[in-house]
Amino acid sequence: MEKKWEEMSADEKQEAQFQKLLTPKDPEGNDLKFQSPEAEATYKASITRIKDAVQLKKTPDRVPVALLPSMFPFINAGMTIEEAMYDYDKCVAGFKKFILEFKPDMHIGAAGPGPGKFYEILDYKLYKWPGHGVAPEHSYQCFEGEYMKAEEYDLLMMDPSFYFRNFYLPRVFGALEGFTMLPPLTGILEMYGVAFNFIPFALPPVQATYKALFEAGAEALKWAMVMGGTDVELKTLGFPIILGGFTKAPFDVIGDTLRGTRGIMMDMYRQPDKLLKAIEALVPIMIGMGIGASQQTGNPQIFIPLHKGADGFLSDEQFKKFYWPTLKQVIVGLVEGGCIPFPALEGHWGSRLKVIQDIPKGKTMWMVDQTDMAKVKETLGKNACLLGNVPSSMLGLATPDEVKAYCKKLIDTAGKGGGFIMSNGAFFDEAKPENVKAMVDVTKEYGVYK
Amino acid sequence: MSGELVKLLSDLKEPEALAFVEKSLAEGVDPMDLLGDAKEAMNIVGQRFASDEYFIPDLVFSGEILKGIVQMLEPHLKKGEEEERLGKVVIGTVAGDIHDIGKDLVIFMLDVNGFEVFDLGIDVPVQKFVDTIKETGSTVVGLSGFLTLAFQSMKDTVEAINAAGLRDNVKIMIGGGQIDEQVKSFTGADAYGKDAMEAVTLTKGWIGG
Numbered sequence: 001m002e003k004k005w006e007e008m009s010a011d012e013k014q015e016a017q018f019q020k021l022l023t024p025k026d027p028e029g030n031d032l033k034f035q036s037p038e039a040e041a042t043y044k045a046s047i048t049r050i051k052d053a054v055q056l057k058k059t060p061d062r063v064p065v066a067l068l069p070s071m072f073p074f075i076n077a078g079m080t081i082e083e084a085m086y087d088y089d090k091c092v093a094g095f096k097k098f099i100l101e102f103k104p105d106m107h108i109g110a111a112g113p114g115p116g117k118f119y120e121i122l123d124y125k126l127y128k129w130p131g132h133g134v135a136p137e138h139s140y141q142c143f144e145g146e147y148m149k150a151e152e153y154d155l156l157m158m159d160p161s162f163y164f165r166n167f168y169l170p171r172v173f174g175a176l177e178g179f180t181m182l183p184p185l186t187g188i189l190e191m192y193g194v195a196f197n198f199i200p201f202a203l204p205p206v207q208a209t210y211k212a213l214f215e216a217g218a219e220a221l222k223w224a225m226v227m228g229g230t231d232v233e234l235k236t237l238g239f240p241i242i243l244g245g246f247t248k249a250p251f252d253v254i255g256d257t258l259r260g261t262r263g264i265m266m267d268m269y270r271q272p273d274k275l276l277k278a279i280e281a282l283v284p285i286m287i288g289m290g291i292g293a294s295q296q297t298g299n300p301q302i303f304i305p306l307h308k309g310a311d312g313f314l315s316d317e318q319f320k321k322f323y324w325p326t327l328k329q330v331i332v333g334l335v336e337g338g339c340i341p342f343p344a345l346e347g348h349w350g351s352r353l354k355v356i357q358d359i360p361k362g363k364t365m366w367m368v369d370q371t372d373m374a375k376v377k378e379t380l381g382k383n384a385c386l387l388g389n390v391p392s393s394m395l396g397l398a399t400p401d402e403v404k405a406y407c408k409k410l411i412d413t414a415g416k417g418g419g420f421i422m423s424n425g426a427f428f429d430e431a432k433p434e435n436v437k438a439m440v441d442v443t444k445e446y447g448v449y450k
Numbered sequence: 451m452s453g454e455l456v457k458l459l460s461d462l463k464e465p466e467a468l469a470f471v472e473k474s475l476a477e478g479v480d481p482m483d484l485l486g487d488a489k490e491a492m493n494i495v496g497q498r499f500a501s502d503e504y505f506i507p508d509l510v511f512s513g514e515i516l517k518g519i520v521q522m523l524e525p526h527l528k529k530g531e532e533e534e535r536l537g538k539v540v541i542g543t544v545a546g547d548i549h550d551i552g553k554d555l556v557i558f559m560l561d562v563n564g565f566e567v568f569d570l571g572i573d574v575p576v577q578k579f580v581d582t583i584k585e586t587g588s589t590v591v592g593l594s595g596f597l598t599l600a601f602q603s604m605k606d607t608v609e610a611i612n613a614a615g616l617r618d619n620v621k622i623m624i625g626g627g628q629i630d631e632q633v634k635s636f637t638g639a640d641a642y643g644k645d646a647m648e649a650v651t652l653t654k655g656w657i658g659g
Binding site: 128133134135138139141143144261262265266268269270312313314315318346347391392393394396397398426428429430431 | 462464504505506507508510511514546547549551573597598599601602627628629630632633636645
């Protein structure tokens with residue numbers, strides 16, 4: 001008899017997830033119909049290759065190659081970022097062209113640009129995007145601020161959902177102003193008094209907020225249908241999607257979009273205990289976010305972009321005190337939930353390698369940006385699959401021969417004995433197509449294990 | 451001078467440093483002396499950053515304490531007592547890019563090290579760099595950028611400075627997340643720095659000080 005999910009060990013869960021990826025279903029739940037036997041073989045070979053690279057038990061048949069672009073597919077297809085954000089059909093057409101042109105072993109889907117109109121409906125203030133603060137041909141960019149105030153830690157910890165709804169969300173979405181008038185849900189208890197809780201829903205600002213939510217939801221669904229359809233189509237053509245969702249390091253949750261870089265740095269000195277408590281409170285929430293996404297998408301890889309832990313952003317002591325313990329808990333929690341945590345070491349992380357190598361073996365994959373790959377292999381690489389680290393500058397400015405030489409060196413060092421996936425090191429917008437192609441082609445030729 | 455403020459500020463003791471300034475002002479200590487101590491402390495902070503004893507949060511926090519001290523001293527200072535600066539530097543995040551954390555750190559470190567910095571902000575049009583170099587007579591230009599689009603914007607900015615006939619008057623340094631030697635060659639800049647301290651070293655090498 002098959003074991004129930006809850007009874008499985010982390011190993012068994014991971015194995016079950018890979019088996020699920022190897023027997024893909026269509027949206028109706030039937031076996032996915034591939035467009036050709038070759039496509040099916042390519043798809044399954046890619047999944048097996050990635051599985052072997054991640055698990056560190058067996059050397060794959062060759063080094064897998066992934067492409068994780070930011071806006072490159074759309075620029076490459078000759079459209080502006082504004083078009084990719086507002087014309088969903090155009091967006092997926094550009095993305096499909098990109099996959100068919102470069103043929104990576106895995107990709108992350110076309111959801112990068114996101115639905116422009118959706119952001120507009122909600123009056124999103126956390127980012128500037130084409131037509132809203134940046135030029136049509138440029139990528140959206142985060143607009144940092146102190147969206148959470150220094151004195152609001154207690155509020156956040158007491159009831160994170162209430163804090164998000166009544167304080168944080170109305171600050172980052174102009175259209176959600178009405179949320180500030182809503183009472184906590186936990187006041188709805190018994191017959192007497194229950195009706196008082198619902199009076200705010202009669203108020204025009206609250207109703208305007210709900211109207212915006214209905215519209216935004218409809219727009220998000222419209223967009224997701226187009227994106228999802230393309231993911232399935234690309235699968236039938238033999239190209240698996242790698243991404244199952246995302247979560248964040250608790251320190252980055254506070255430091256990126258709540259308190260901001262400056263804010264969290266002040267808090268480390270002025271109210272370290274509160275900051276630590278808040279970060280700890282976020283651990284189960286971040287684990288749940290990753291596992292939930294993975295169950296919804298049926299894909300185990302959970303991306304974790306890592307920011308404030310990079311070299312220089314914290315001292316060694318600060319890293320060990322504020323950043324790593326809770327990140328490690330999130331990683332371990334995801335692994336226990338059957339996920340494959342996929343953290344990205346954005347920037348340089350050379351000084352952190354000895355600390356972060358302490359993770360469950362064969363359960364994670366790490367995107368490496370500019371850290372010396374040989375050093376990463378000797379440390380973190382003993383316990384984890386590495387992915388990267390072809391630099392953006394090289395993809396944008398070098399010659400294809402230079403790219404090939406760099407990739408060969410990567411295959412020789414990071415690829416030694418398996419546990420490596422060739423990829424760009426950072427999400428990129430501008431690049432020479434011939435360089436991207438060189439990276440993929442050289443891996444398929446030179447990366448074969450003998 | 452007791453040097454106590456130098457120690458308190460350079461050791462990042464915020465409440466103690468602010469209390470010391472308040473007490474000293476009440477006791478009639480010359481605010482210029484206190485300001486001098488604060489500057490000395492910031493130099494020590496800069497040195498500790500350069501020797502990897504301090505990191506970015508320490509820099510940012512020291513700047514925050516300094517701001518508090520200067521606010522307390524300001525009402526007591528006479529105008530026109532600005533000290534001589536070593537040289538002038540123009541800095542901005544290039545056109546199309548709105549990232550400012552790295553740029554602001556570089557400005558902070560240059561300022562602490564005695565340079566006069568003209569901060570042009572983010573998403574700076576090429577012409578604004580050219581105009582500011584002309585207006586201020588700055589001899590060093592710093593171009594910051596985080597995204598790959600910044601490569602081209604940096605190149606455009608260097609070319610515009612060249613076309614305006616100013617290239618021989620200035621040294622140009624670039625920096626940011628994806629910047630390396632290859633990007634430096636592409637843009638035609640004179641140098642790139644991987645952190646705020648390298649920007650100071652480059653500037654000192656060009657201007658002196």
